[in-house]
Amino acid sequence: MTLEEKDLNYIWHPCSQMKDYEELPPIIVKKGQGIYLYDKNGKEYIDIVSSWWCNLLGHCNPTINKAIKEQLDCLEHVIFANFSHEPAIQLCEQLSENVPKGLTKFNFSDNGSSAIECSLKMAFQYQYQVGKREKKRFMCLTEGYHGETIGALSVGAMDLYAKLYQPMLMDTIQIEAPDCYRCPYGKTRECCDTECFRKAEKAFEQYAQECCAIIVEPLLQGSAGMRIYPAMYLKKLRKLCDEYDVLLIVDEIATGFGRTGKMFACDHAEITPDIMCVSKGLTGGYLPMAITITTEEIYRAFYADYKEGKAFMHSHTYSGNPLGCRAGLAVQKILREENIIEKANQRAVYLTKRLKEALLEYPYVGEIRHIGLIHAIELVKDKKTKEGFDSEERVGYQIYKEALKNGLLLRPLGNVLYFNPPLIIEEEQIEEAIKRCVTSIHGYMDGR
Numbered sequence: 001m002t003l004e005e006k007d008l009n010y011i012w013h014p015c016s017q018m019k020d021y022e023e024l025p026p027i028i029v030k031k032g033q034g035i036y037l038y039d040k041n042g043k044e045y046i047d048i049v050s051s052w053w054c055n056l057l058g059h060c061n062p063t064i065n066k067a068i069k070e071q072l073d074c075l076e077h078v079i080f081a082n083f084s085h086e087p088a089i090q091l092c093e094q095l096s097e098n099v100p101k102g103l104t105k106f107n108f109s110d111n112g113s114s115a116i117e118c119s120l121k122m123a124f125q126y127q128y129q130v131g132k133r134e135k136k137r138f139m140c141l142t143e144g145y146h147g148e149t150i151g152a153l154s155v156g157a158m159d160l161y162a163k164l165y166q167p168m169l170m171d172t173i174q175i176e177a178p179d180c181y182r183c184p185y186g187k188t189r190e191c192c193d194t195e196c197f198r199k200a201e202k203a204f205e206q207y208a209q210e211c212c213a214i215i216v217e218p219l220l221q222g223s224a225g226m227r228i229y230p231a232m233y234l235k236k237l238r239k240l241c242d243e244y245d246v247l248l249i250v251d252e253i254a255t256g257f258g259r260t261g262k263m264f265a266c267d268h269a270e271i272t273p274d275i276m277c278v279s280k281g282l283t284g285g286y287l288p289m290a291i292t293i294t295t296e297e298i299y300r301a302f303y304a305d306y307k308e309g310k311a312f313m314h315s316h317t318y319s320g321n322p323l324g325c326r327a328g329l330a331v332q333k334i335l336r337e338e339n340i341i342e343k344a345n346q347r348a349v350y351l352t353k354r355l356k357e358a359l360l361e362y363p364y365v366g367e368i369r370h371i372g373l374i375h376a377i378e379l380v381k382d383k384k385t386k387e388g389f390d391s392e393e394r395v396g397y398q399i400y401k402e403a404l405k406n407g408l409l410l411r412p413l414g415n416v417l418y419f420n421p422p423l424i425i426e427e428e429q430i431e432e433a434i435k436r437c438v439t440s441i442h443g444y445m446d447g448r
């Protein structure tokens with residue numbers, strides 16, 4: 001049996017129709033270096049999606065590798081209830097300097113979805129313990145994505161992931177999300193006055209008194225196709241939450257650690273959420289770790305004599321894993337000492353310019369939108385009407401297959417192709433990635 005055959009003999013891959021693998025077998029990756037992956041035959045792929053958005057500073061980054069190796073010979077893991085260790089303490093100390101002002105307490109878990117579950121329970125229990133027991137429901141945005149466990153799916157709104165499971169999910173209030181490419185108010189990004197925020201105001205008027213929190217992906221609805229919305233929306237939402245006593249949970253899992261050009265997407269709007277979830281880039285994409293970060297005020301509502309029963313009885317076995325914390329510390333050090341975000345912002349300007357030169361005039365490119373180094377290319381059947389391709393044709397997926405042949409890992413979101421590269425990508429590498437991307441688009445579109 002080949003390795004690929006053995007793989008398919010045993011493994012049920014994530015988010016995959018396994019039958020597709022008959023035609024496109026799994027790629028056995030042997031090595032990673034910087035933005036590159038190498039398969040077992042030595043073929044090179046540019047990892048332009050940062051291996052599901054988590055690889056922040058390149059594969060096999062020497063500083064992170066070294067930190068983990070050192071930690072490995074010291075302590076691999078320890079129970080985190082009543083026990084602690086320096087890497088966790090130092091990581092929180094570091095992060096507290098970078099997170100939005102007012103966020104001071106760090107609750108560890110081991111993946112993004114778990115951090116979301118933690119935030120929902122925390123918000124619910126907070127309201128309960130401050131005596132607002134009628135506040136039981138959650139608000140969220142349409143097209144939102146917060147992970148795939150049951151609570152996270154409930155506050156998500158993408159049919160692709162959630163529809164089938166509806167009978168298992170919480171009944172949430174969905175607010176129509178901003179849609180800047182197909183703005184229902186006929187505005188463009190340049191002349192927008194966040195008219196769509198009226199939908200949020202209406203929902204708050206009607207439902208806020210029964211809601212403990214609203215959860216949003218700040219500025220970037222990633223899984224929905226890298227939909228980017230204005231900072232003003234988030235700023236207004238912060239105010240609205242304060243007026244109605246609804247907690248603001250911000251899911252920075254995809255946007256955190258420089259992805260949007262600032263340390264956190266919240267920083268664009270200069271707001272502090274009540275609860276913030278981070279994961280993906282936290283360990284540079286090395287180890288599964290997540291943190292739900294909150295304010296002194298929320299923390300205080302759980303702080304009491306044991307017999308009052310106010311403790312937050314929430315735990316994950318691998319909470320605060322030392323290897324993850326050491327990786328996280330190395331990431332913070334690199335971000336700080338090597339001015340990574342500033343440099344990435346310069347490269348982002350270059351990427352925008354070159355990508356637009358290469359593709360904006362192409363008849364099937366509806367929009368090229370971007371924030372930080374994240375750049376999305378929305379493919380449409382008709383540029384004028386913005387009508388999309390039939391999902392059955394799987395245009396994005398066909399181009400993805402083409403791109404693999406050309407040495408580019410361009411896994412799409414429906415018919416949206418995107419770049420979300422490690423922040424360390426260089427200009428020549430951007431050039432090469434664009435070249436491979438354009439070749440792949442032509443490779444499929446011109447022959448269909």
Ligand SMILES: *Cc1c(COP(=O)(O)O)cnc(C)c1O
Nearest residue numbers: 111112113145146147251253254
């Ligand atoms: C990836 C992601 C999650 C879920 O994280 P997992 O580690 O995959 O469970 C949640 N929210 C956002 C915005 C994400 O991008």
